[in-house]
Amino acid sequence: xxxxxxxxxxxxxxxxxxxxxxxxxxxxxxxxxxxxxxxxxxxxxxxxxxxxxxxxxxxxxxxxxxxxxxxxxxxxxxxxxxxxxxxxxxxxxxxxxxxxxxxxxxxxxxxxxxxxxxxxxxxxxxxxxxxxxxxxxxxxxxxxxxxxxxxxxxxxxxxxxxxxxxxxxxxxxxxxxxxxxxxxxxxxxxxxxxxxxxxxxxxxxxxxxxxxxxxxxxxxxxxxxxxxxxxxxxxxxxxxxxxxxxxxxxxxxxxxxxxxxxxxxxxxxxxxxxxxxxxxxxxxxxxxxxxxxxxxxxxxxxxxxxxxxxxxxxxxxxxxxxxxxxxxxxxxxxxxxxxxxxxxxxxxxxxxxxxxxxxxxxxxxxxxxxxxxxxxxxxxxxxxxxxxxxxxxxxxxxxxxxxxxxxxxxxxxxxxxxxxxxxxxxxxxxxxxxxxxxxxxxxxxxxxxxxxxxxxxxxxxxxxxxxxxxxxxxxxxxxxxxxxxxxxxxxxxxxxxxxxxxxxxxxxxxxxxxxxxxxxxxxxxxxxxxxxxxxxxxxxxxxxxxxxxxxxxxxx
Amino acid sequence: xxxxxxxxxxxxxxxxxxxxxxxxxxxxxxxxxxxxxxxxxxxxxxxxxxxxxxxxxxxxxxxxxxxxxxxxxxxxxxxxxxxxxxxxxxxxxxxxxxxxxxxxxxxxxxxxxxxxxxxxxxxxxxxxxxxxxxxxxxxxxxxxxxxxxxxxxxxxxxxxxxxxxxxxxxxxxxxxxxxxxxxxxxxxxxxxxxxxxxxxxxxxxxxxxxxxxxxxxxxxxxxxxxxxxxxxxxxxxxxxxxxxxxxxxxxxxxxxxxxxxxxxxxxxxxxxxxxxxxxxxxxxxxxxxxxxxxxxxxxxxxxxxxxxxxxxxxxxxxxxxxxxxxxxxxxxxxxxxxxxxxxxxx
Numbered sequence: 092x093x094x095x096x097x098x099x100x101x102x103x104x105x106x107x108x109x110x111x112x113x114x115x116x117x118x119x120x121x122x123x124x125x126x127x128x129x130x131x132x133x134x135x136x137x138x139x140x141x142x143x144x145x146x147x148x149x150x151x152x153x154x155x156x157x158x159x160x161x162x163x164x165x166x167x168x169x170x171x172x173x174x175x176x177x178x179x180x181x182x183x184x185x186x187x188x189x190x191x192x193x194x195x196x197x198x199x200x201x202x203x204x205x206x207x208x209x210x211x212x213x214x215x216x217x218x219x220x221x222x223x224x225x226x227x228x229x230x231x232x233x234x235x236x237x238x239x240x241x242x243x244x245x246x247x248x249x250x251x252x253x254x255x256x257x258x259x260x261x262x263x264x265x266x267x268x269x270x271x272x273x274x275x276x277x278x279x280x281x282x283x284x285x286x287x288x289x290x291x292x293x294x295x296x297x298x299x300x301x302x303x304x305x306x307x308x309x310x311x312x313x314x315x316x317x318x319x320x321x322x323x324x325x326x327x328x329x330x331x332x333x334x335x336x337x338x339x340x341x342x343x344x345x346x347x348x349x350x351x352x353x354x355x356x357x358x359x360x361x362x363x364x365x366x367x368x369x370x371x372x373x374x375x376x377x378x379x380x381x382x383x384x385x386x387x388x389x390x391x392x393x394x395x396x397x398x399x400x401x402x403x404x405x406x407x408x409x410x411x412x413x414x415x416x417x418x419x420x421x422x423x424x425x426x427x428x429x430x431x432x433x434x435x436x437x438x439x440x441x442x443x444x445x446x447x448x449x450x451x452x453x454x455x456x457x458x459x460x461x462x463x464x465x466x467x468x469x470x471x472x473x474x475x476x477x478x479x480x481x482x483x484x485x486x487x488x489x490x491x492x493x494x495x496x497x498x499x500x501x502x503x504x505x506x507x508x509x510x511x512x513x514x515x516x517x518x519x520x521x522x523x524x525x526x527x528x529x530x531x532x533x534x535x536x537x538x539x540x541x542x543x544x545x546x547x548x549x550x551x552x553x554x555x556x557x558x559x560x561x562x563x564x565x566x567x568x569x570x571x572x573x574x575x576x577x578x579x580x581x582x583x584x585x586x587x588x589x590x591x592x593x594x595x596x597x598x599x600x601x602x603x604x605x606x607x608x609x610x611x612x613x614x615x616x617x618x619x620x621x622x623x624x625x626x627x628x629x630x631x632x633x634x635x636x637x638x639x640x641x642x643x644x645x646x647x
Numbered sequence: 648x649x650x651x652x653x654x655x656x657x658x659x660x661x662x663x664x665x666x667x668x669x670x671x672x673x674x675x676x677x678x679x680x681x682x683x684x685x686x687x688x689x690x691x692x693x694x695x696x697x698x699x700x701x702x703x704x705x706x707x708x709x710x711x712x713x714x715x716x717x718x719x720x721x722x723x724x725x726x727x728x729x730x731x732x733x734x735x736x737x738x739x740x741x742x743x744x745x746x747x748x749x750x751x752x753x754x755x756x757x758x759x760x761x762x763x764x765x766x767x768x769x770x771x772x773x774x775x776x777x778x779x780x781x782x783x784x785x786x787x788x789x790x791x792x793x794x795x796x797x798x799x800x801x802x803x804x805x806x807x808x809x810x811x812x813x814x815x816x817x818x819x820x821x822x823x824x825x826x827x828x829x830x831x832x833x834x835x836x837x838x839x840x841x842x843x844x845x846x847x848x849x850x851x852x853x854x855x856x857x858x859x860x861x862x863x864x865x866x867x868x869x870x871x872x873x874x875x876x877x878x879x880x881x882x883x884x885x886x887x888x889x890x891x892x893x894x895x896x897x898x899x900x901x902x903x904x905x906x907x908x909x910x911x912x913x914x915x916x917x918x919x920x921x922x923x924x925x926x927x928x929x930x931x932x933x934x935x936x937x938x939x940x941x942x943x944x945x946x947x948x949x950x951x952x953x954x955x956x957x958x959x960x961x962x963x964x965x966x967x968x969x970x971x972x973x974x975x976x977x978x979x980x981x982x983x984x985x986x987x988x989x990x991x992x993x
Binding site for chain 2: 099103107108141178183185189190193194197199209215218235237239240268313315319340342383384405410433436457459460462463464467504505509510512515530531
């Protein structure tokens with residue numbers, strides 16, 4: 092990160108003037124910092140053994156090399172794969188044909204806003220594929236190549252795909268503004284599927300994918316280590332609350348299977364959210380279990396290809412069946428919920444066991460018909476329902492040292508529509524809540540610039556540039572309202588928003604929503620907390636005599 | 648350059664019928680053969696493309712959600728029924744607004760960067776493109792509908808109605824139609840935007856300028872016929888009715904401006920199915936807009952779902968990690984998996 096310019100300098104370097112050369116003639120920068128490391132060969136070999144024929148040759152290579160060691164028949168593979176997907180995905184076929192290049196999407200992409208690189212305009216990102224579609228598959232494109240913006244598949248075209256389709260986080264903001272609903276996320280998914288066929292991949296995605304298949308989670312945490320970590324968190328919860336919570340793992344015969352992204356088990360500040368779940372469930376005496384085998388809510392398969400997405404997702408129902416659970420409760424995660432909401436039932440619904448039923452809150456009796464097919468409920472829906480029924484004793488003043496805003500993750504916002512429930516929960520657990528500007532929240536929310544498997548440090552400058560719109564909106568509420576914490580409902584956000592905030596709005600910390608719920612949750616009448624879930628002393632308790640502490644006196 | 652090529656090409660297209668009719672006397676070629684051929688190309692090409700789309704599978708239900716979904720408590724969390732439809736009827740209304748009011752385009756914003764005690768990224772509503780597009784599309788649509796008077800006898804009442812409303816200002820003789828002006832203005836605005844805005848210019852091909860110049864030429868030739876050349880409308884109707892009743896006849900009173908207009912329209916029709924103009928039928932099929940957001944409540948079938956893709960089996964997982972799992976006190980389905988290998992071997 093040392094060679095990344097300061098925020099002000101980077102901001103000044105953004106220039107929206109297009110280059111003098113046409114986009115097809117403008118060369119692509121393959122220097123380090125513009126790409127993620129390719130997958131280690133053993134990861135690809137493992138995936139080839141599990142899902143043969145989708146991965147191309149496993150090999151050592153670098154995008155900065157002149158020779159990417161593509162297989163000899165790569166062109167045929169990509170073009171045939173393209174043709175096949177035109178028939179398998181109406182989105183792809185239609186989006187190749189109907190774009191009018193009106194440019195409405197151009198300044199909607201966070202990577203374009205932060206970089207000014209015209210190939211980060213969604214329209215041009217898609218043209219990288221469309222030009223090949225016209226040149227290879229349409230008569231007009233074959234005859235009038237230049238005039239219609241057509242070209243055939245060449246090595247430099249494929250290399251350009253690798254750079255720019257790993258500079259799209261599949262956030263779908265462009266698709267909201269497109270008059271035809273053209274969704275760049277669809278094209279990015281297709282382009283990545285095609286690149287996998289000839290062995291173009293990134294380790295940041297493929298290592299979690301292969302880990303997830305083997306160990307049940309992206310981080311490769313083995314079952315006994317998973318249990319150790321959970322036990323450690325149980326100790327920490329006791330330290331904060333004095334309560335020894337239970338944390339059932341792999342137990343049969345419970346009503347609910349709880350699955351959350353493994354990032355929350357592993358890293359600060361996700362762990363505090365995880366502790367929040369454990370505390371809440373114990374408080375409710377919920378009949379649930381977690382699983383080490385299905386210990387991953389996220390699905391990096393969705394950044395890879397539809398086959399892996401399905402294979403990794405299939406564990407959820409498989410484990411619910413094995414353990415005899417009636418329904419699944421899902422933790423805070425972005426792309427996990429895109430997969431659960433829009434893909435899971437279609438992909439794996441037929442593997443649900445007969446014991447599975449529509450989620451019903453055992454505490455309030457609410458039946459969640461909106462999840463009748465998937466049998467899977469979002470934790471924020473579950474908690475919002477508890478609050479609505481007055482089942483939680485909450486003391487929001489325990490979060491009074493926090494001035495909170497909320498970052499809508501792309502996937503729950505534009506691939507689901509979960510917007511008001513998290514705000515409802517937050518407003519019940521903290522007294523100081525402020526919205527960022529409306530062009531940057533809800534369905535218009537901006538990506539953390541690390542989604543879809545791009546949350547790796549080797550492209551940090553690209554991420555920080557893409558993080559400008561979110562970071563600047565955050566800075567706005569920081570200056571206007573003294574916001575010092577941004578809550579979210581996404582594990583990738585909890586990792587990526589930290590460097591983003593440090594860079595664009597220093598002084599703002601990041602947390603999950605259920606961390607704040609846990610802070611506010613009064614376990615028994617008269618319970619006094621001396622510290623928050625992070626074991627930081629609550630303002631005012633260090634000195635018992637001081638009965639008033641000015642709000643916002645210290646950084647969270 | 649792309650714009651210039653397109654403009655020159657349209658000029659060339661204007662010259663073809665002028666030469667063909669005046670010098671080469673190919674009146675029935677330009678009056679009957681070319682328009683009929685172009686119409687057939689349009690029809691077949693259009694239908695072929697739509698069928699191609701329709702035959703492509705819709706494996707997943709992936710609407711772009713533009714608002715709050717249907718919650719477990721619709722009173723506490725009211726659903727945004729237009730932007731996040733959950734039923735067929737709600738989706739229908741979303742589509743109606745998309746197709747007839749360009750709703751997504753209406754949402755458009757423009758980003759600008761400023762420095763004011765540090766970086767500021769500003770967004771402002773930007774409805775120009777929406778306005779230009781609405782002006783252009785509705786004018787074109789009404790102009791096309793008005794042309795029905797040439798192909799139907801008796802003339803349907805709504806065509807009279809349209810003509811009345813369209814000419815309500817009663818400027819000039821023959822009365823000026825608002826949509827004639829709207830069409831030319833709309834094209835010029837869209838064209839101007841494509842020429843002047845550097846970002847839009849950068850993404851424009853010849854195939855983006857050509858349809859605009861072509862439609863402009865169609866409109867101007869039509870306007871010339873009606874307001875300046877004042878062509879013999881009865882003779883034209885004789886020809887057009889001949890086309891629809893398959894009694895082809897090119898009356899002598901028809902003059903060159905008509906042939907130019909019809910030729911340009913023919914080019915537009917023949918070009919349509921192979922171009923971006925297919926966004927017209929395409930918008931109806933867009934999977935991110937025309938599907939309800941209901942996959943958590945209703946099963947959607949993927950026609951090419953592969954049931955052979957299954958989860959990594961738990962039994963294999965337990966076989967691999969059984970020993971440390973047993974040590975950590977995690978329950979096992981098969982206790983044998985928890986026995987260390989050296990003991991098992993012994």
